[in-house]
Amino acid sequence: GAVVSQHPSWVICKSGTSVKIECRSLDFQATTMFWYRQFPKQSLMLMATSNEGSKATYEQGVEKDKFLINHASLTLSTLTVTSAHPEDSSFYICSARDLIRQGANTEAFFGQGTRLTVV
């Protein structure tokens, strides 16, 4: 099946610095990717939809200047947490669907997730 790779799997950074997380679709082209955030013992919360070649669509309450999304190619989307603070510590997960070949009513493939800890 299709694979989505996310990197890094974990990162520790100092408060005030920025962190970039990469999400790659390995064997299919993803015009759209999705970024989720998950706090311990809670569900996945959709943060934004990343669109190749255009601006991302952010969910209500998600600061677009805080969480910068770039989807420069059909296989790569990046999420940059800018000026990170301890409250940004969370598990960030990306997903993609092979919309081109399989359409919208198909499973979404998820990356391995990135554990961000801001100290």
Next chain:
Amino acid sequence: GESVGLHLPTLSVQEGDNSIINCAYSNSASDYFIWYKQESGKGPQFIIDIRSNMDKRQGQRVTVLLNKTVKHLSLQIAATQPGDSAVYFCAEKETGANNLFFGTGTRLTVIP
């Protein structure tokens, strides 16, 4: 399991028994549903999906039931095994949209 607040509900079953995990959704415009399994520190794994024009779908050891009248989805796991221990999420997609929204989740613990 019923969802209560922000904390994951839990379900404990004996190895070999059947498990039933429930999910309520609120969007009547949802036309596609997926069950995912998430192990600690990992991304969700696809288990089974169902479209809104169906009310039942079976996979290997798993069955998903969809009741659109009461907006309820369930996942049945037959002969539950220790490897089934994980958090299970239902996810829904609205007609015409591409993004998935996740339910609260249920933590399944299989007792050997």
